[in-house]
Amino acid sequence: MSAAVGDGPTTMDATNLATLYDLPTLDWGTITAGLDAGFPQAPGSGGPNRHSSWLTTLDADGGPHVTGIGALWVDGTFWFETGERTRKGRNLARDPRCALSLATEKFDLVVRGTAEQVTDPATVARMAAHWAEDWPCRVDDSGTALTADFSAPSAGRPPWHVYRIVAESATALSIAPGGATTWRF
Template identity: 30%
Template sequence: MEPNVELNADYSEPGASAVPWADVLAVLTASEMFWLSTVRRTGRPHVTPLPAIWHEDVLHFCTGDQEQKSANLLANPACVLTTGTNRLHVGLDVIVEGTAVRVTDRDRLVRLAGLWKSKLDWDFEVGDDVFHDADGRTAWVFGVAPDKVLSFGKNPYTQTRYLFS
Protein backbone atom coordinates (compact mmCIF):
# COMPACT_ATOMS: atom_id res chain seq x y z
CA MET A 1 0.00 0.00 0.00
CA GLU A 2 1.66 3.20 -1.16
CA PRO A 3 -0.07 6.44 -0.20
CA ASN A 4 -0.03 9.82 -1.90
CA VAL A 5 2.49 11.84 0.10
CA GLU A 6 2.12 15.60 0.63
CA LEU A 7 4.40 17.87 2.65
CA ASN A 8 2.52 20.73 4.32
CA ALA A 9 5.07 23.49 3.77
CA ASP A 10 3.08 25.90 5.96
CA TYR A 11 3.90 23.77 9.02
CA SER A 12 7.36 22.59 8.02
CA GLU A 13 10.77 24.22 8.20
CA PRO A 14 11.89 25.97 5.01
CA GLY A 15 13.60 23.52 2.69
CA ALA A 16 12.27 20.46 4.53
CA SER A 17 11.17 17.39 2.60
CA ALA A 18 8.25 15.07 3.16
CA VAL A 19 9.02 12.20 5.51
CA PRO A 20 9.20 9.01 3.41
CA TRP A 21 6.40 6.50 3.95
CA ALA A 22 9.05 3.89 4.83
CA ASP A 23 10.03 5.97 7.89
CA VAL A 24 6.40 6.12 9.01
CA LEU A 25 6.03 2.36 8.53
CA ALA A 26 9.10 1.84 10.70
CA VAL A 27 7.45 3.82 13.52
CA LEU A 28 4.12 2.01 13.14
CA THR A 29 5.86 -1.37 13.15
CA ALA A 30 8.23 -0.69 16.07
CA SER A 31 5.82 1.17 18.37
CA GLU A 32 4.25 -0.79 21.18
CA MET A 33 2.00 1.88 22.70
CA PHE A 34 -0.57 4.06 20.98
CA TRP A 35 -3.23 6.46 22.20
CA LEU A 36 -6.71 5.65 20.92
CA SER A 37 -9.12 8.57 20.55
CA THR A 38 -12.83 7.81 20.23
CA VAL A 39 -16.01 9.81 20.78
CA ARG A 40 -18.58 9.07 23.47
CA ARG A 41 -22.28 9.11 22.64
CA THR A 42 -22.47 12.49 24.39
CA GLY A 43 -19.91 13.87 21.91
CA ARG A 44 -17.14 14.14 24.50
CA PRO A 45 -13.74 12.73 23.50
CA HIS A 46 -12.26 9.63 25.10
CA VAL A 47 -8.52 8.92 24.91
CA THR A 48 -6.74 5.89 26.31
CA PRO A 49 -3.30 4.31 25.86
CA LEU A 50 -3.14 0.76 24.57
CA PRO A 51 -0.78 -1.57 22.71
CA ALA A 52 -1.37 -2.00 19.00
CA ILE A 53 0.11 -4.10 16.21
CA TRP A 54 0.67 -3.00 12.61
CA HIS A 55 0.00 -5.99 10.35
CA GLU A 56 -0.86 -6.20 6.63
CA ASP A 57 -1.43 -2.43 6.29
CA VAL A 58 -3.86 -2.32 9.22
CA LEU A 59 -3.32 -1.13 12.79
CA HIS A 60 -4.85 -3.65 15.24
CA PHE A 61 -5.78 -3.26 18.90
CA CYS A 62 -7.97 -5.09 21.36
CA THR A 63 -10.23 -3.95 24.14
CA GLY A 64 -12.57 -5.54 26.62
CA ASP A 65 -16.11 -5.87 25.36
CA GLN A 66 -17.39 -3.94 28.41
CA GLU A 67 -14.93 -1.03 28.18
CA GLN A 68 -15.83 2.56 27.29
CA LYS A 69 -13.87 2.47 24.05
CA SER A 70 -15.86 -0.56 22.88
CA ALA A 71 -19.14 1.23 23.51
CA ASN A 72 -17.80 4.31 21.73
CA LEU A 73 -16.68 2.33 18.69
CA LEU A 74 -20.01 0.51 18.42
CA ALA A 75 -21.79 3.87 18.25
CA ASN A 76 -19.18 5.62 16.08
CA PRO A 77 -16.31 3.57 14.60
CA ALA A 78 -14.33 6.63 13.47
CA CYS A 79 -11.15 6.86 15.53
CA VAL A 80 -7.58 8.09 15.69
CA LEU A 81 -4.48 6.23 16.93
CA THR A 82 -1.38 8.22 17.82
CA THR A 83 2.18 7.15 18.60
CA GLY A 84 5.60 8.73 18.71
CA THR A 85 7.75 10.38 21.32
CA ASN A 86 7.36 12.88 24.12
CA ARG A 87 10.45 14.75 22.89
CA LEU A 88 10.37 18.20 21.30
CA HIS A 89 13.46 18.09 19.08
CA VAL A 90 13.85 14.42 18.06
CA GLY A 91 11.68 11.62 16.79
CA LEU A 92 8.68 11.18 14.58
CA ASP A 93 5.07 11.36 15.76
CA VAL A 94 2.48 9.47 13.71
CA ILE A 95 -1.31 9.80 13.65
CA VAL A 96 -3.54 7.21 11.97
CA GLU A 97 -7.12 8.22 11.13
CA GLY A 98 -9.66 5.62 10.07
CA THR A 99 -12.62 3.44 10.90
CA ALA A 100 -12.35 0.62 13.43
CA VAL A 101 -13.71 -2.69 12.15
CA ARG A 102 -14.07 -5.76 14.38
CA VAL A 103 -11.82 -8.64 13.43
CA THR A 104 -13.75 -11.90 13.75
CA ASP A 105 -12.03 -14.18 11.22
CA ARG A 106 -10.46 -17.01 13.21
CA ASP A 107 -7.35 -17.41 11.02
CA ARG A 108 -6.61 -13.70 11.24
CA LEU A 109 -7.18 -13.72 15.01
CA VAL A 110 -4.74 -16.63 15.37
CA ARG A 111 -2.08 -14.71 13.39
CA LEU A 112 -2.70 -11.59 15.49
CA ALA A 113 -2.52 -13.50 18.77
CA GLY A 114 0.86 -14.82 17.64
CA LEU A 115 2.03 -11.27 16.94
CA TRP A 116 0.82 -10.05 20.34
CA LYS A 117 2.84 -12.85 21.92
CA SER A 118 6.02 -12.32 19.88
CA LYS A 119 6.04 -8.53 20.05
CA LEU A 120 4.45 -7.77 23.44
CA ASP A 121 4.68 -11.09 25.32
CA TRP A 122 0.90 -11.08 25.82
CA ASP A 123 -0.85 -14.43 25.76
CA PHE A 124 -4.28 -14.60 24.20
CA GLU A 125 -6.40 -17.65 23.53
CA VAL A 126 -8.49 -17.29 20.40
CA GLY A 127 -12.21 -17.89 20.81
CA ASP A 128 -14.84 -18.01 18.08
CA ASP A 129 -14.53 -14.29 17.28
CA VAL A 130 -12.60 -12.85 20.24
CA PHE A 131 -9.45 -13.05 22.31
CA HIS A 132 -9.51 -14.41 25.86
CA ASP A 133 -6.81 -13.39 28.32
CA ALA A 134 -5.30 -15.59 31.04
CA ASP A 135 -8.09 -14.56 33.45
CA GLY A 136 -10.80 -15.55 30.95
CA ARG A 137 -11.81 -11.97 30.11
CA THR A 138 -13.08 -11.35 26.59
CA ALA A 139 -11.38 -8.85 24.31
CA TRP A 140 -12.66 -7.68 20.96
CA VAL A 141 -10.04 -7.12 18.29
CA PHE A 142 -10.35 -4.14 15.96
CA GLY A 143 -8.44 -3.20 12.84
CA VAL A 144 -8.06 0.31 11.47
CA ALA A 145 -7.05 0.60 7.82
CA PRO A 146 -5.83 4.18 7.50
CA ASP A 147 -7.82 6.73 5.55
CA LYS A 148 -5.19 9.33 6.34
CA VAL A 149 -1.89 9.32 8.22
CA LEU A 150 -0.05 12.39 9.45
CA SER A 151 3.57 12.48 10.52
CA PHE A 152 5.32 15.22 12.44
CA GLY A 153 9.10 15.20 12.11
CA LYS A 154 11.17 17.13 14.62
CA ASN A 155 14.59 17.57 13.07
CA PRO A 156 13.80 19.29 10.80
CA TYR A 157 10.23 20.11 11.73
CA THR A 158 7.87 18.66 9.12
CA GLN A 159 4.22 17.91 8.72
CA THR A 160 3.50 15.27 6.09
CA ARG A 161 0.14 13.85 5.04
CA TYR A 162 -0.33 10.37 3.54
CA LEU A 163 -3.64 9.76 1.75
CA PHE A 164 -4.95 6.35 0.72
CA SER A 165 -7.32 5.94 -2.20
Protein backbone atom coordinates in the same frame (compact mmCIF):
# COMPACT_ATOMS: atom_id res chain seq x y z
CA MET B 1 -9.96 6.65 -0.76
CA SER B 2 -10.13 4.76 2.52
CA ALA B 3 -7.93 1.73 2.95
CA ALA B 4 -5.89 -0.08 5.50
CA VAL B 5 -2.66 1.86 5.45
CA GLY B 6 -0.76 -1.12 4.06
CA ASP B 7 -3.27 -1.94 1.32
CA GLY B 8 -1.17 0.16 -1.04
CA PRO B 9 -3.69 2.80 -2.12
CA THR B 10 -3.29 3.76 -5.76
CA THR B 11 -3.43 7.42 -4.82
CA MET B 12 -1.92 9.07 -1.80
CA ASP B 13 -2.09 12.81 -1.27
CA ALA B 14 0.83 14.25 0.71
CA THR B 15 0.70 17.74 2.22
CA ASN B 16 3.90 19.23 3.59
CA LEU B 17 3.06 20.99 6.85
CA ALA B 18 6.61 22.35 7.33
CA THR B 19 7.10 24.57 4.28
CA LEU B 20 7.36 27.58 6.59
CA TYR B 21 10.73 26.19 7.70
CA ASP B 22 11.80 24.96 4.24
CA LEU B 23 11.67 21.34 5.41
CA PRO B 24 10.97 18.62 2.86
CA THR B 25 7.81 16.52 2.65
CA LEU B 26 8.30 13.39 4.74
CA ASP B 27 8.43 10.05 2.97
CA TRP B 28 5.60 7.66 3.90
CA GLY B 29 7.93 4.71 3.19
CA THR B 30 10.33 5.95 5.89
CA ILE B 31 7.47 6.14 8.39
CA THR B 32 6.21 2.63 7.60
CA ALA B 33 9.77 1.26 7.74
CA GLY B 34 10.03 2.70 11.26
CA LEU B 35 6.73 1.05 12.19
CA ASP B 36 7.84 -2.24 10.62
CA ALA B 37 10.98 -2.14 12.80
CA GLY B 38 8.69 -2.22 15.86
CA PHE B 39 7.93 0.02 18.79
CA PRO B 40 8.38 -1.93 22.01
CA GLN B 41 6.74 -0.77 25.22
CA ALA B 42 9.67 -1.40 27.58
CA PRO B 43 11.15 1.68 29.33
CA GLY B 44 14.05 3.17 27.39
CA SER B 45 12.91 1.60 24.11
CA GLY B 46 11.11 4.49 22.43
CA GLY B 47 10.31 8.14 22.56
CA PRO B 48 10.80 9.91 24.82
CA ASN B 49 11.51 6.99 27.18
CA ARG B 50 9.26 4.40 25.57
CA HIS B 51 6.52 4.45 22.97
CA SER B 52 3.03 5.49 23.90
CA SER B 53 -0.02 4.68 21.80
CA TRP B 54 -3.40 6.24 22.39
CA LEU B 55 -6.79 5.52 20.85
CA THR B 56 -9.38 8.28 20.54
CA THR B 57 -13.02 7.28 20.06
CA LEU B 58 -16.17 9.41 20.13
CA ASP B 59 -18.53 9.47 23.11
CA ALA B 60 -22.28 9.62 22.50
CA ASP B 61 -22.21 13.41 22.88
CA GLY B 62 -19.47 13.68 20.22
CA GLY B 63 -16.73 14.39 22.74
CA PRO B 64 -13.38 12.60 22.49
CA HIS B 65 -12.50 9.65 24.71
CA VAL B 66 -8.74 8.97 24.79
CA THR B 67 -7.22 5.84 26.28
CA GLY B 68 -3.85 4.12 26.17
CA ILE B 69 -3.74 0.85 24.23
CA GLY B 70 -1.23 -1.82 23.23
CA ALA B 71 -1.42 -1.27 19.48
CA LEU B 72 0.34 -3.49 16.97
CA TRP B 73 1.52 -2.61 13.45
CA VAL B 74 1.07 -5.73 11.30
CA ASP B 75 0.63 -6.02 7.53
CA GLY B 76 0.78 -2.26 7.11
CA THR B 77 -2.02 -1.35 9.47
CA PHE B 78 -2.67 -0.82 13.18
CA TRP B 79 -4.47 -3.42 15.29
CA PHE B 80 -5.81 -3.29 18.84
CA GLU B 81 -8.10 -5.29 21.09
CA THR B 82 -10.72 -4.40 23.67
CA GLY B 83 -13.78 -5.73 25.42
CA GLU B 84 -17.16 -4.76 24.02
CA ARG B 85 -18.31 -3.40 27.41
CA THR B 86 -15.40 -0.96 27.74
CA ARG B 87 -16.07 2.67 26.97
CA LYS B 88 -14.00 2.50 23.78
CA GLY B 89 -15.76 -0.74 22.77
CA ARG B 90 -19.20 0.81 23.27
CA ASN B 91 -18.10 3.96 21.44
CA LEU B 92 -16.84 1.96 18.45
CA ALA B 93 -20.04 -0.11 18.27
CA ARG B 94 -21.99 3.16 17.96
CA ASP B 95 -19.50 5.09 15.78
CA PRO B 96 -16.38 3.38 14.36
CA ARG B 97 -14.49 6.62 13.67
CA CYS B 98 -11.26 6.82 15.65
CA ALA B 99 -7.71 8.09 15.74
CA LEU B 100 -4.57 6.37 16.95
CA SER B 101 -1.53 8.35 18.03
CA LEU B 102 1.94 6.99 18.62
CA ALA B 103 5.19 8.55 19.83
CA THR B 104 8.44 6.87 18.78
CA GLU B 105 12.06 7.99 19.04
CA LYS B 106 12.15 9.26 15.46
CA PHE B 107 8.61 10.48 14.80
CA ASP B 108 5.16 11.10 16.23
CA LEU B 109 2.21 9.78 14.22
CA VAL B 110 -1.56 10.19 14.21
CA VAL B 111 -3.71 7.91 12.03
CA ARG B 112 -7.38 8.77 11.50
CA GLY B 113 -9.95 6.34 10.16
CA THR B 114 -12.43 3.73 11.25
CA ALA B 115 -12.06 0.64 13.43
CA GLU B 116 -13.32 -2.61 11.95
CA GLN B 117 -13.96 -5.53 14.28
CA VAL B 118 -12.29 -8.64 12.88
CA THR B 119 -13.95 -12.00 13.56
CA ASP B 120 -12.28 -14.24 10.98
CA PRO B 121 -10.83 -17.08 13.12
CA ALA B 122 -7.61 -17.36 11.09
CA THR B 123 -6.93 -13.62 11.38
CA VAL B 124 -7.79 -13.54 15.09
CA ALA B 125 -5.41 -16.49 15.67
CA ARG B 126 -2.64 -14.77 13.68
CA MET B 127 -3.05 -11.56 15.67
CA ALA B 128 -3.14 -13.52 18.95
CA ALA B 129 0.24 -14.99 18.00
CA HIS B 130 1.63 -11.46 17.49
CA TRP B 131 0.31 -10.22 20.85
CA ALA B 132 1.53 -13.41 22.56
CA GLU B 133 5.12 -12.35 21.85
CA ASP B 134 4.75 -9.86 24.74
CA TRP B 135 1.48 -10.84 26.43
CA PRO B 136 0.31 -14.44 27.01
CA CYS B 137 -3.06 -14.17 25.27
CA ARG B 138 -4.82 -16.87 23.28
CA VAL B 139 -7.89 -17.29 21.11
CA ASP B 140 -11.03 -17.93 23.15
CA ASP B 141 -13.44 -20.85 22.66
CA SER B 142 -15.48 -18.90 20.08
CA GLY B 143 -12.42 -18.59 17.84
CA THR B 144 -13.33 -14.95 17.17
CA ALA B 145 -11.89 -13.13 20.20
CA LEU B 146 -9.01 -13.23 22.68
CA THR B 147 -8.67 -14.24 26.29
CA ALA B 148 -5.81 -14.32 28.81
CA ASP B 149 -5.20 -14.63 32.50
CA PHE B 150 -4.61 -10.87 32.71
CA SER B 151 -4.75 -7.71 30.65
CA ALA B 152 -4.58 -3.96 31.04
CA PRO B 153 -7.44 -2.77 33.27
CA SER B 154 -8.68 -0.51 30.45
CA ALA B 155 -9.30 -3.56 28.22
CA GLY B 156 -12.14 -4.76 30.46
CA ARG B 157 -12.94 -8.43 31.06
CA PRO B 158 -12.50 -10.99 28.29
CA PRO B 159 -13.42 -11.74 25.63
CA TRP B 160 -11.38 -9.06 23.88
CA HIS B 161 -12.32 -8.35 20.31
CA VAL B 162 -9.72 -7.64 17.64
CA TYR B 163 -9.94 -4.42 15.61
CA ARG B 164 -8.10 -3.20 12.55
CA ILE B 165 -7.89 0.50 11.76
CA VAL B 166 -8.84 1.40 8.20
CA ALA B 167 -6.93 4.63 7.65
CA GLU B 168 -8.24 7.71 5.90
CA SER B 169 -5.30 9.95 6.77
CA ALA B 170 -2.05 10.03 8.73
CA THR B 171 0.07 12.90 10.01
CA ALA B 172 3.69 12.48 11.06
CA LEU B 173 6.04 14.86 12.81
CA SER B 174 9.70 13.92 12.35
CA ILE B 175 11.94 14.46 15.36
CA ALA B 176 15.16 14.65 13.33
CA PRO B 177 15.92 15.99 10.78
CA GLY B 178 12.48 17.57 11.19
CA GLY B 179 9.38 17.96 9.15
CA ALA B 180 5.66 17.33 9.24
CA THR B 181 3.43 15.77 6.61
CA THR B 182 -0.19 14.67 6.27
CA TRP B 183 -1.11 11.87 3.89
CA ARG B 184 -4.66 11.18 2.68
CA PHE B 185 -5.35 7.66 1.47
